[in-house]
Amino acid sequence: MASASTVTFVTGNKNKLAEVKEILADVVPLLKSQDLDLPELQGEPGDISSEKAKLAAIKINGPVLVEDTSLCFNALNGLPGPYIKWFLDKIGHDGLNNLLSAYTDKTAYAQCVFAFCAGPNSEPVVFDGRCPGQIVKARGPTNFGWDPVFQPDHPTLKLTFAEMNKAEKNKISHRSRSLALLKEYFIKHPEILK
Ligand SMILES: O=P(O)(O)OP(=O)(O)OP(=O)(O)OC[C@H]1O[C@@H](n2cnc3c(O)ncnc32)[C@H](O)[C@@H]1O
């Protein structure tokens, strides 16, 4: 049986881990984590995350959480999507802007799909969180991925994720929206965190 101290968040990304710990602090105060870079299937975000969770549950031999993050440009029908890591790596923030130079539509959404898998023989459950916004020229600190080029829709702030403080980002982000669904699931299934 899973418990608050036995669910392991498997990720190779320290920035993700920091955000997840902060957002989940009230539900899973002692979230365990393991730094593993898992192979990732190609395809739709939900399937990528689900397959990642199955692999992680086999490696950890216990209950795991994983997530996969996409950045989807509406003018490009959702691309780069789950391939954003490699686009960012190869063409950088300017290159991401240039991809949209032929289009007037600069809107995009950030998508985070968490998957919880109770163990090696269980089917993962996925939680899809999205945050709408637009792609802008890079502004703000460059320590976390595409944060400088994504300006989320916000009632008052016109800041990129990189320019926001963590609390502000966590209030509206794709990650916090996905984790809100995960929290609901944990509340409906209290046995998981006993
Ligand atoms: O081990 P995993 O959890 O897979 O970590 P990863 O860094 O490989 O992450 P992904 O496969 O989900 O690829 C997502 C890419 O988007 C970046 N990214 C993820 N969340 C982000 C966020 O909230 N803001 C900016 N960039 C983000 C991340 O650095 C990657 O380049």
Ligand SMILES: [Mg+2]
């Ligand atoms: Mg990855």
